[in-house]
Amino acid sequence: xxxxxxxxxxxxxxxxxxxxxxxxxxxxxxxxxxxxxxxxxxxxxxxxxxxxxxxxxxxxxxxxxxxxxxxxxxxxxxxxxxxxxx
Numbered sequence: 001x002x003x004x005x006x007x008x009x010x011x012x013x014x015x016x017x018x019x020x021x022x023x024x025x026x027x028x029x030x031x032x033x034x035x036x037x038x039x040x041x042x043x044x045x046x047x048x049x050x051x052x053x054x055x056x057x058x059x060x061x062x063x064x065x066x067x068x069x070x071x072x073x074x075x076x077x078x079x080x081x082x083x084x085x086x
Contacts, residue, residue: 036077039063048081 039045043055045065053065056072063080066072 032081035083036080039077039080039083044084045080046082046084047075047079049079051075052084 039055039058041055041058044053045055045063046052047065051065051067051073053067053073055063056066057064058077061077062074063077064072064074
């Protein structure tokens, strides 16, 4: 019983750490994976490098993004950070 009382602060810190840091991060990762799997041609996107453009072509793992001036660049699907409204 004494051992449980001595370990209770460590256990409590782990529980707080889980709910404040680990769980929210897992939720964000799940949302990003869902957004990346829902991408379609014509979506306006921003890459993790800050490149803004429109999806011109989409494959299983590769995405071709077209900038406003007609420049086309190929990215991995995982490089897409967010979609944005028109």
